[in-house]
Amino acid sequence: MGNALNNTNLGGFPKEYNPRIHGAYQADRFYGTPDKPFSSLKVNEVFQWLNRRDMSLTGIARFYSRKLYSHQRRYHLSAGSKGVGFVHFALFFSFLGFIRAYKHDRHLDDGKYH
Amino acid sequence: PVGTTRRQMIEKSFEAPEDEKDIAPFDLKKQWAWANKVLFGPQRDMKNYPSYVDPGTVPRPEIVHKFVPRSLFDAMVPYSGVTGFYVLSVGGVFALVGKGVIVSTYALSYFFYFGIAWAFTKLPPVRRFLDNRVPQLTNRLNEMYYVGPIQQKKDHISACIAAAQQTKDMIQQLPKLYDVQIENVDLQLENNYRDRLKQAFTEVKSRLDCQVALAATKAELEKDYMIDWITNQVVQNITPDLEKKNIQSCLAQLQTLSKSAKI
Numbered sequence: 405m406g407n408a409l410n411n412t413n414l415g416g417f418p419k420e421y422n423p424r425i426h427g428a429y430q431a432d433r434f435y436g437t438p439d440k441p442f443s444s445l446k447v448n449e450v451f452q453w454l455n456r457r458d459m460s461l462t463g464i465a466r467f468y469s470r471k472l473y474s475h476q477r478r479y480h481l482s483a484g485s486k487g488v489g490f491v492h493f494a495l496f497f498s499f500l501g502f503i504r505a506y507k508h509d510r511h512l513d514d515g516k517y518h
Numbered sequence: 519p520v521g522t523t524r525r526q527m528i529e530k531s532f533e534a535p536e537d538e539k540d541i542a543p544f545d546l547k548k549q550w551a552w553a554n555k556v557l558f559g560p561q562r563d564m565k566n567y568p569s570y571v572d573p574g575t576v577p578r579p580e581i582v583h584k585f586v587p588r589s590l591f592d593a594m595v596p597y598s599g600v601t602g603f604y605v606l607s608v609g610g611v612f613a614l615v616g617k618g619v620i621v622s623t624y625a626l627s628y629f630f631y632f633g634i635a636w637a638f639t640k641l642p643p644v645r646r647f648l649d650n651r652v653p654q655l656t657n658r659l660n661e662m663y664y665v666g667p668i669q670q671k672k673d674h675i676s677a678c679i680a681a682a683q684q685t686k687d688m689i690q691q692l693p694k695l696y697d698v699q700i701e702n703v704d705l706q707l708e709n710n711y712r713d714r715l716k717q718a719f720t721e722v723k724s725r726l727d728c729q730v731a732l733a734a735t736k737a738e739l740e741k742d743y744m745i746d747w748i749t750n751q752v753v754q755n756i757t758p759d760l761e762k763k764n765i766q767s768c769l770a771q772l773q774t775l776s777k778s779a780k781i
Contacts, residue, residue, distance in 0.1 A: 424561045481573035491585045
């Protein structure tokens with residue numbers, strides 16, 4: 405029972421990654437089969453496209469990580485960035501904080517002077 | 519297999535295949551060669567997956583109004599014109615305010631505080647201080663941990679070189695040192711000789727002075743004794759009538775002198 409995790413791939417490279425083909429591993433790149441980009445889809449192709457995607461927990465985590473790394477590479481590690489990455493992070497988490505605190509004062513909406 | 523641990527499986531995965539065991543990495547040069555063979559071999563797809571680019575050399579994408587990417591801005595132009603983004607953002611905010619989603623709370627004033635702080639940083643003295651802060655700190659760290667130790671080592675090496683050169687020159691002057699030591703001994707001997715000479719001279723002179731003093735004392739004694747003896751003999755031989763005759767002759771001489779004296 406202690407060897408149940410032996411055939412898993414926790415913390416490892418994706419199965420499709422091959423250094424002999426893809427070179428050095430870059431966290432902001434997708435190493436699966438290429439597919440059409442989301443912005444070039446028509447509305448009736450969206451569900452087919454989503455079914456082709458890896459919607460497991462690891463797949464979603466990989467998507468999130470890829471997006472984070474690409475945003476970091478584009479806006480934080482580039483030359484002359486001057487804190488734009490920090491501003492994006494701050495705005496994103498401010499929005500999440502807004503969503504979390506939305507219900508905080510809703511009992512005051514019925515009031516006359518609010 | 520069943521009994522293998524997770525670590526053993528990972529290390530087995532890091533092993534090289536059989537045909538590459540001769541250049542497998544346990545040596546840096548072999549590691550470099552193996553990496554080159556793996557990452558830039560015949561199967562490498564350079565068209566779709568080009569080689570690594572240092573992100574510090576790539577310029578930042580264009581940005582409008584401090585945080586909006588230009589790609590988003592330009593993608594909205596064919597759909598809503600040049601003012602699309604502004605209308606969506608400002609109008610959207612006003613719509614949400616009207617619907618009661620965004621409400622003026624105590625937290626909204628923090629946006630204005632942020633604007634005031636941003637305007638404060640635009641003032642030239644503050645701007646100059648801020649632009650200088652990071653270089654100042656980096657220079658301080660650089661001096662403390664990189665330039666300082668290197669300069670210390672250079673100074674230490676220069677001091678060691680100077681000390682070695684000094685030692686070398688001192689070794690060149692050692693023959694002179696020997697001559698100086700010999701001369702020193704000679705001077706001491708000369709001093710000794712002169713002291714002894716003086717001592718001899720003083721000894722001899724003292725003995726001669728003693729002789730002279732003895733002779734002088736003896737002569738003086740003889741003189742005084744003879745004088746005393748002669749005077750005592752003369753005084754003993756003075757008779758009263760001789761004395762009387764002497765006084766009379768003196769008086770007569772005085773008389774004759776008084777006659778011829780001029781007063």
